[in-house]
Every structure is written in C-alpha cells, then in structure tokens.
Amino acid sequence: MLSKIYAALAASALLLAGLFAVSIGTASTASADECYTWTRTLSSGTSGADVSQLQIRVAGWAGYGVNMGIDGSYGPQTVAAVKGFQSAYGLSADGVAGPATYSKIYSIQDPDCSPAHFAWSEVDGGCGQGGYSGGKVSATTVKENLKRAMWRAEALRHRLGDKPLAVTSGFRSISCNSSVGGASSSQHMYGTAIDLTGVGGTPSLCSIAQQARSAGFGGIFGPGYPGHSDHTHVDIRAGQVWSASQCGI
Numbered sequence: 001m002l003s004k005i006y007a008a009l010a011a012s013a014l015l016l017a018g019l020f021a022v023s024i025g026t027a028s029t030a031s032a033d034e035c036y037t038w039t040r041t042l043s044s045g046t047s048g049a050d051v052s053q054l055q056i057r058v059a060g061w062a063g064y065g066v067n068m069g070i071d072g073s074y075g076p077q078t079v080a081a082v083k084g085f086q087s088a089y090g091l092s093a094d095g096v097a098g099p100a101t102y103s104k105i106y107s108i109q110d111p112d113c114s115p116a117h118f119a120w121s122e123v124d125g126g127c128g129q130g131g132y133s134g135g136k137v138s139a140t141t142v143k144e145n146l147k148r149a150m151w152r153a154e155a156l157r158h159r160l161g162d163k164p165l166a167v168t169s170g171f172r173s174i175s176c177n178s179s180v181g182g183a184s185s186s187q188h189m190y191g192t193a194i195d196l197t198g199v200g201g202t203p204s205l206c207s208i209a210q211q212a213r214s215a216g217f218g219g220i221f222g223p224g225y226p227g228h229s230d231h232t233h234v235d236i237r238a239g240q241v242w243s244a245s246q247c248g249i
C-alpha cells in the first residue's frame with residue numbers, strides 16, 4: 001500500500017516536472033527543439049536515429065530527382081541534402097550538421113514537429129473527419145509519413161520564394177478517399193501525399209510541379225494529368241512517377 005502511494009507521488013512529481021519544463025520551454029525564444037534536439041555533430045559515415053531525424057528535415061534538398069531514403073545512414077545523399085539546406089538558408093555549405101544547422105532547423109520547426117509553414121490541421125483526415133485513422137496503414141505510420149511529406153513541402157515552399165502554399169488535401173481514410181473519387185491506390189490513404197495550390201494563382205500549379213522535382217518527391221501529378229487541373233499532387237512514395245504534361249513534365 002505504502003509503496004503504491006510513493007509510486008503515485010513520484011508519478012505526480014514527474015508529471016509536475018514535465019509540465020514545468022514544457023512551460024519554461026514555451027516561454028523561451030522559439031525553442032522549437034521541444035520537438036527534437038540533436039546532441040552531436042553529424043557528418044558523412046555517422047549513423048543512428050539522430051541521422052534519420054536530420055534526413056527527414058533536409059530530404060527536400062538532396063537535388064533534382066533525388067528521392068532520399070530515410071535510413072539513418074549519413075551517406076552521399078545526406079551530405080548533398082545538408083549542403084543544399086545550408087546554402088538555401090544562408091549557412092556555410094559544408095555538408096556537416098552541427099549547431100548552426102540545428103539552430104536553423106529549430107527556427108523553422110514547430111514544437112509539434114511540423115515545419116513552420118505547414119500544420120497538422122491542414123493535412124489530417126479529409127472529408128471533415130480529422131485524425132489519422134482508417135487509412136491503409138496505422139495512424140502512427142500515417143503521422144510519420146505526413147511529417148516527412150510536410151518537411152519536403154516546406155523545402156518546396158522555400159524553393160518557390162517562400163510564398164504561401166495552400167493544402168487542398170492531405171491524409172484521407174479509405175472511406176473518405178472513395179467518397180471524393182480518389183484513385184483506389186491513392187497515396188493519400190497512406191499519409192504520403194499532399195495536394196497543393198498557390199494563393200491567388202501564385203505560385204502556379206506548374207511552378208509547384210516543376211520545383212517539386214527538386215524537393216524530394218517521388219510522385220508528382222499536375223496540370224495535364226487527369227483530375228489535376230486545380231491542384232498539384234506531390235507524394236513521397238519510393239521511386240519516381242511524375243506527370244504534368246501541360247508543365248512539360
């Protein structure tokens with residue numbers, strides 16, 4: 001009995017400590033590392049979960065047609081992606097991820113791990129359902145996929161001059177996908193896909209599709225592909241399937 005009380009007290013203390021830490025974190029300047037904090041410098045040849053976390057955030061910078069694997073191994077694609085990220089954000093491009101690179105990532109990362117210009121509420125379940133359930137994979141996998149897709153979309157947005165991009169569709173449950181006439185194998189049911197438009201026609205759907213080729217997207221469908229005259233679809237499937245004939249793709 002006594003041990004149970006002590007356990008409960010200890011749990012309460014931990015909970016309070018946790019709440020305190022969160023409130024401190026929120027009060028300080030843009031401490032976006034509430035999501036994830038790197039504790040070592042990473043470079044070619046290193047591996048681990050921290051490399052994967054880095055890869056997720058720089059995968060949109062590996063180069064034209066490079067659909068980078070998130071494998072926790074810091075190889076040539078990761079070096080290229082880190083260099084691309086560094087030069088895009090005005091850092092010295094040495095391909096090594098250290099404090100300056102992390103601090104830039106923290107500055108464009110929200111506490112919920114979404115990138116600065118895309119929010120979970122924009123990409124969660126369509127058809128007014130919200131959430132991440134009812135797709136082709138578990139809700140956890142859907143969320144992980146959406147996170148990866150959002151970070152590539154953030155790179156795409158930066159490539160397009162940091163003009164706002166609107167999300168017209170993100171994750172869709174199987175029932176939602178059917179009701180909106182999505183393809184039976186739609187990537188939207190995996191959380192890997194995002195449909196985008198500019199705001200007031202800028203950037204154009206073709207500009208989005210063209211730049212997406214350099215932002216790590218395996219799937220790109222835009223104007224000229226059936227059903228894609230009012231948005232450009234991008235997804236992070238493995239491999240490369242691009243079609244937007246009116247945009248020269």
Ligand SMILES: [Zn+2]
Nearest residue numbers: 193194195233
């Ligand atoms: Zn789509």
